[in-house]
Amino acid sequence: MKHEKSPDYSGAGKLGPGGSSSMPFEYRADQRMNGRRQERFQMAQIEARGVRDRRVLEAMRSVPRHLFLPQRYSKVAYADQPLPIGYGQTVSQPYIVAYMTEALHLEGVERVLEVGTGSGYQAAVLSLMVKEVYTVETVKGLADKATKRLRELGYANVHVKWADGYSGWPEKGAFDAILGTAAPPDIPHGLLDQLRVNGRMVLPVGEWIQEILRITKASGDIRTERLLPVRFVPMIHRVKHDTL
Ligand SMILES: C[S@@+](CC[C@H](N)C(=O)[O-])C[C@H]1O[C@@H](n2cnc3c(N)ncnc32)[C@H](O)[C@@H]1O
Numbered sequence: 001m002k003h004e005k006s007p008d009y010s011g012a013g014k015l016g017p018g019g020s021s022s023m024p025f026e027y028r029a030d031q032r033m034n035g036r037r038q039e040r041f042q043m044a045q046i047e048a049r050g051v052r053d054r055r056v057l058e059a060m061r062s063v064p065r066h067l068f069l070p071q072r073y074s075k076v077a078y079a080d081q082p083l084p085i086g087y088g089q090t091v092s093q094p095y096i097v098a099y100m101t102e103a104l105h106l107e108g109v110e111r112v113l114e115v116g117t118g119s120g121y122q123a124a125v126l127s128l129m130v131k132e133v134y135t136v137e138t139v140k141g142l143a144d145k146a147t148k149r150l151r152e153l154g155y156a157n158v159h160v161k162w163a164d165g166y167s168g169w170p171e172k173g174a175f176d177a178i179l180g181t182a183a184p185p186d187i188p189h190g191l192l193d194q195l196r197v198n199g200r201m202v203l204p205v206g207e208w209i210q211e212i213l214r215i216t217k218a219s220g221d222i223r224t225e226r227l228l229p230v231r232f233v234p235m236i237h238r239v240k241h242d243t244l
Pocket residue numbers: 085089090091092115116117118119120121122123136137138139142163164165166181182232233234235236237238
């Protein structure tokens with residue numbers, strides 16, 4: 001299968017924020033390790049749980065998860081658990097981030113939409129694997145913080161917008177892949193419309209009972225696969241105001 005082929009990490013990689021640096025990937029990754037290399041590699045034991053895509057594993061090892069969290073959660077940043085990011089929201093556990101990223105079957109050339117920027121962590125992981133990431137967040141405080149953090153860490157190919165992402169980002173579509181990190185009750189038609197033919201959309205769907213679905217768009221046909229039972233925050237369908 002195409003998405004399982006080994007990537008070339010040898011030099012001026014596609015991997016790396018914006019994919020534009022001529023610095024070797026491993027060196028750039030080490031620079032961002034920030035002293036927590038071992039934890040990051042252990043976190044990539046997600047491999048033992050079934051995540052096989054080398055590019056996903058390398059991206060997970062590269063992104064400094066602890067820098068996307070409030071300081072008080074830094075110590076447990078690499079544990080396989082969801083963690084609070086403020087405003088009553090959480091970042092998913094590393095395994096789920098890796099699982100959903102792998103399920104998108106990314107090859108490196110894609111323009112990807114994420115609904116639910118949160119801390120910006122998932123967007124950073126995606127940014128190392130694709131051409132451009134467009135991510136939408138409904139809580140202004142989170143969108144602002146993620147924008148600043150992603151810029152400071154050099155993830156230049158991530159574009160953040162404060163908006164209701166239930167309807168996607170129509171001006172920037174269509175997208176090769178769409179990732180939802182909040183759960184709508186049903187598959188949003190606006191998102192489907194913004195998915196290119198042959199595109200993949202992976203998102204949790206449901207209210208009390210939720211499942212991660214992968215929706216593949218073929219010309220004149222939509223294929224839906226049920227991947228994994230999960231528990232995500234609901235995808236809200238209106239813009240909230242910052243409460244700070
Ligand atoms: C599980 S968190 C996402 C974590 C995030 N991907 C990260 O890496 O930190 C879900 C996020 O979706 C956001 N959200 C909920 N409904 C939304 C909507 N309609 N449009 C955009 N974001 C939404 C929430 O505010 C929350 O930040």
